[in-house]
Amino acid sequence: MSKQINVALIGNPNTGKTSVFNQLTGLNQKVGNYPGITVEKKEGICKLPRGVKAHILDLPGTYSLNTTSLDESVAVELLLNKKDKDHPDVALVISDVENLKRNLLLFTQIKDLKIPAILVINMADRMSRTGISVDIEQLEERLDTKIALVSTRKETGIERLKELIADYKNLSSKPNVDTTVIAPEYFERLQNTFPNEDLYKLWLVITQDVNFMPIEKTLIKDSTSFATKSKSELKRLQQKETIVRYQFINGILKETYKVDANAAKGFRATLDKVLTHKVFGYLIFFFILLTIFQAIYEWSSYPQDLIEGFFASAGEWVKNTLPSGAFTDLIAEGIIAGISGIALFIPQIAFLFLFISLLEESGYMSRVVFLMDRLMRPFGLSGKSVVPLISGTACAIPAVMATRTIENWKERLITILVTPFTTCSARLPVYLIIISLVIPEGRFIGLSYQALTLMLLYLIGFGAAILSAMVLNKILKIKSRSFFVVEMPNYKLPLFKNVAITVWEKTKSFVFGAGKIILAISIILWFLGSNGFADDFKNAESIVKKRIETNGFSEFNKASIETDLINYNKSLQDSIWKKVYVLDASAIADSIQTKKAILEELAQNQEIASHKLENSYMGYAGKAIEPVVKPLGYDWKIGIAVLTSFAAREVFVGTLATIYSVGGGEDNTETITQRMAAEVNPRTKEPLFNLASGISLLLFYAFAMQCVSTLAVVKRETNSWKWPVAQLVFMSVFAYIVALIAYQILK
Amino acid sequence: MGITVADLRRGQKGIIKEFADDLLPIKLLELGCLPGNQIELVQVAPLKDPIYINVNGSHIAIRRSTALQIELEMIEDNHVL
Numbered sequence: 048m049s050k051q052i053n054v055a056l057i058g059n060p061n062t063g064k065t066s067v068f069n070q071l072t073g074l075n076q077k078v079g080n081y082p083g084i085t086v087e088k089k090e091g092i093c094k095l096p097r098g099v100k101a102h103i104l105d106l107p108g109t110y111s112l113n114t115t116s117l118d119e120s121v122a123v124e125l126l127l128n129k130k131d132k133d134h135p136d137v138a139l140v141i142s143d144v145e146n147l148k149r150n151l152l153l154f155t156q157i158k159d160l161k162i163p164a165i166l167v168i169n170m171a172d173r174m175s176r177t178g179i180s181v182d183i184e185q186l187e188e189r190l191d192t193k194i195a196l197v198s199t200r201k202e203t204g205i206e207r208l209k210e211l212i213a214d215y216k217n218l219s220s221k222p223n224v225d226t227t228v229i230a231p232e233y234f235e236r237l238q239n240t241f242p243n244e245d246l247y248k249l250w251l252v253i254t255q256d257v258n259f260m261p262i263e264k265t266l267i268k269d270s271t272s273f274a275t276k277s278k279s280e281l282k283r284l285q286q287k288e289t290i291v292r293y294q295f296i297n298g299i300l301k302e303t304y305k306v307d308a309n310a311a312k313g314f315r316a317t318l319d320k321v322l323t324h325k326v327f328g329y330l331i332f333f334f335i336l337l338t339i340f341q342a343i344y345e346w347s348s349y350p351q352d353l354i355e356g357f358f359a360s361a362g363e364w365v366k367n368t369l370p371s372g373a374f375t376d377l378i379a380e381g382i383i384a385g386i387s388g389i390a391l392f393i394p395q396i397a398f399l400f401l402f403i404s405l406l407e408e409s410g411y412m413s414r415v416v417f418l419m420d421r422l423m424r425p426f427g428l429s430g431k432s433v434v435p436l437i438s439g440t441a442c443a444i445p446a447v448m449a450t451r452t453i454e455n456w457k458e459r460l461i462t463i464l465v466t467p468f469t470t471c472s473a474r475l476p477v478y479l480i481i482i483s484l485v486i487p488e489g490r491f492i493g494l495s496y497q498a499l500t501l502m503l504l505y506l507i508g509f510g511a512a513i514l515s516a517m518v519l520n521k522i523l524k525i526k527s528r529s530f531f532v533v534e535m536p537n538y539k540l541p542l543f544k545n546v547a548i549t550v551w552e553k554t555k556s557f558v559f560g561a562g563k564i565i566l567a568i569s570i571i572l573w574f575l576g577s578n579g580f581a582d583d584f585k586n587a588e589s590i591v592k593k594r595i596e597t598n599g600f601s602e603f604n605k606a607s608i609e610t611d612l613i614n615y616n617k618s619l620q621d622s623i624w625k626k627v628y629v630l631d632a633s634a635i636a637d638s639i640q641t642k643k644a645i646l647e648e649l650a651q652n653q654e655i656a657s658h659k660l661e662n663s664y665m666g667y668a669g670k671a672i673e674p675v676v677k678p679l680g681y682d683w684k685i686g687i688a689v690l691t692s693f694a695a696r697e698v699f700v701g702t703l704a705t706i707y708s709v710g711g712g713e714d715n716t717e718t719i720t721q722r723m724a725a726e727v728n729p730r731t732k733e734p735l736f737n738l739a740s741g742i743s744l745l746l747f748y749a750f751a752m753q754c755v756s757t758l759a760v761v762k763r764e765t766n767s768w769k770w771p772v773a774q775l776v777f778m779s780v781f782a783y784i785v786a787l788i789a790y791q792i793l794k
Numbered sequence: 795m796g797i798t799v800a801d802l803r804r805g806q807k808g809i810i811k812e813f814a815d816d817l818l819p820i821k822l823l824e825l826g827c828l829p830g831n832q833i834e835l836v837q838v839a840p841l842k843d844p845i846y847i848n849v850n851g852s853h854i855a856i857r858r859s860t861a862l863q864i865e866l867e868m869i870e871d872n873h874v875l
Contacts, residue, residue: 113824148851149826149852286828420844531856531860532821532825535836535854535855
């Protein structure tokens with residue numbers, strides 16, 4: 048078998064490079080990271096004619112080999128380093144027929160590196176509409192290369208491209224432009240000092256702004272003596288080089304590239320006029336945001352319900368099918384519950400990335416950046432921070448992933464760090480239950496106090512994000528050259544295949560990346576909650592049974608059994624009255640007796656579960672942290688709920704349901720609310736959930752970093768534990784202090 | 795200092811004369827923002843920042859601070875070419 052051909056895709060952003068990659072590889076691709084950095088690495092396999100296989104690497108988009116970002120330097124590094132295992136045998140330079148001139152700049156640079164290069168001219172389908180004609184044969188000759196004219200939209204030209212790749216050995220690897228003309232003496236000296244090195248490579252190494260990592264370190268060290276020219280002088284040389292290249296390109300294109308000036312250009316101009324308009328632009332953006340918000344918030348609740356239901360019944364099924372024991376419990380309550388916790392986020396993530404990729408593919412996203420940049424700048428954020436911040440109101444996980452579009456590392460880091468302050472949907476159930484407990488029902492100019500409180504909490508979340516961004520902007524000493532050049536690409540109809548692949552890849556990387564950690568934490572939580580040291584835990588059943596025999600059920604359960612039975616009796620009498628069915632007195636008594644037995648068994652099971660939890664490791668932990676949470680107005684039970692919420696906030700309600708052992712499981716919020724309202728502080732004899740402790744809880748949840756999944760994603764995106772740990776500590780300490788102050792003032 | 799890109803109004807055009815600052819991002823040059831090329835102002839965001847231009851066929855947005863560095867020769871008439 049012949050060896051695989053290494054192919055690198057390189058090209059300007061917005062040329063459809065990813066579309067070409069998708070066409071070549073299909074779903075035969077995998078997305079990872081370059082070792083040690085957060086730059087995304089996309090690679091795939093493509094079958095070529097005559098049984099040859101190609102390994103295709105999709106390099107980050109770049110305008111030239113003069114790098115300005117980490118992404119771009121990855122591309123250059125690979126092209127310079129012959130020893131890299133991915134060093135390409137052949138480079139495909141992807142260009143867009145409408146911006147051919149600019150794309151050719153990069154092409155001439157690649158040719159100067161003496162790497163065989165094929166020029167791929169994409170978007171051929173737009174030629175007739177934009178009145179462009181290209182003399183391919185002559186262009187091939189002048190550029191000393193082979194050209195593939197493709198349309199990824201119409202899926203044409205791909206076969207010829209594959210042929211060309213397979214024949215890469217026939218390609219010329221001679222440079223196009225002699226750049227030494229810009230400073231002949233300088234280059235001569237350089238060549239004399241390093242007779243074995245390639246001049247253009249030397250030049251690249253000398254002029255780079257970005258500090259290259261491992262490439263030929265010795266080369267850099269020795270060549271620094273040639274950087275003696277002042278920085279601005281080097282810049283001027285680079286400028287000259289660019290001009291020389293453009294002169295060459297202009298000369299060629301004059302003969303081979305014709306644009307009919309009469310062809311319609313109005314579409315773009317008209318759309319731009321509306322979408323970047325001072326008033327309409329913002330209105331349109333606002334409506335798009337509303338739609339996204341609605342989708343993530345509302346539409347995804349349907350698949351989420353299905354997922355929840357599916358895993359709940361899967362857990363039940365396992366419990367009923369497998370022999371009961373610790374192993375079955377681990378599967379049903381640890382693993383299945385954990386996987387369910389991961390799967391639950393899938394609809395939200397998929398929806399968010401569906402919208403983001405539609406907005407990006409269509410070219411609209413650049414317009415949002417344009418509209419918002421100035422408004423975000425005072426806070427150390429950029430126009431590109433808007434989308435993550437907004438999507439954070441649904442879920443911080445996809446929001447953090449969406450920051451990848453921000454090139455400036457400092458702006459991106461600040462965005463990642465402050466996004467978890469925005470009120471995500473997992474906080475909502477906590478807010479709702481506490482608000483209904485402690486905020487009175489009155490109205491203020493037609494608005495209910497409860498709704499106002501909820502709105503206030505959303506505003507507090509945004510405020511905290513913006514203000515901490517401002518603070519971080521001041522204290523973070525990160526040098527990243529802050530310039531802002533955003534291309535405003537032409538509007539395009541998004542390609543279904545690209546959108547589908549993006550959604551699939553992002554969702555997959557969440558499930559397997561963050562998912563692992565969520566699963567691990569769920570299993571740990573399950574273990575801590577279902578195991579205990581002492582006999583108190585092991586003999587929970589007999590202890591509770593004995594207690595019920597001697598003292599009866601807890602006050603709450605007693606009362607609830609009583610009301611349930613009265614209601615049951617009523618409905619029974621009602622049915623008899625309506626002649627739904629006929630029963631004699633003894634049958635009625637029997638039926639009530641049966642109902643009572645069922646209710647009592649339920650109550651007993653709940654009290655056992657409650658007793659177990661109280662004496663589990665988790666219960667001990669709750670009691671251990673009680674001194675810490677007492678100043679905030681919480682008891683050990685709330686303490687446990689807060690503690691488990693560090694895995695995920697939505698666990699709060701479920702944990703309280705287990706602790707207070709109320710019927711109907713987690714879904715029965717009404718009963719939980721009643722039960723919580725009845726809870727009394729043993730010292731003060733006042734309700735445990737009062738205005739002071741309630742507000743304190745609300746504020747704690749508003750600020751604390753209680754989401755393992757987000758931490759996991761932040762770790763992945765920043766590639767270090769430093770930032771997620773800082774986030775966890777800072778946000779949680781801040782939350783504690785605010786909650787403390789609130790409680791101490793209000794109590 | 796002469797006229798810069800920041801002085802253009804919507805639809806106005808100019809020819810790039812020179813750059814006030816050598817440290818202008820090289821990316822801008824590569825996108826075609828070079829002396830002798832024509833710049834057209836497409837749109838300005840509220841607060842006059844950023845500025846959306848068409849230079850040499852490249853449509854790009856730059857911040858005002860960058861635009862102030864690009865000096866121009868105005869093309870008075872909008873119907874050139």
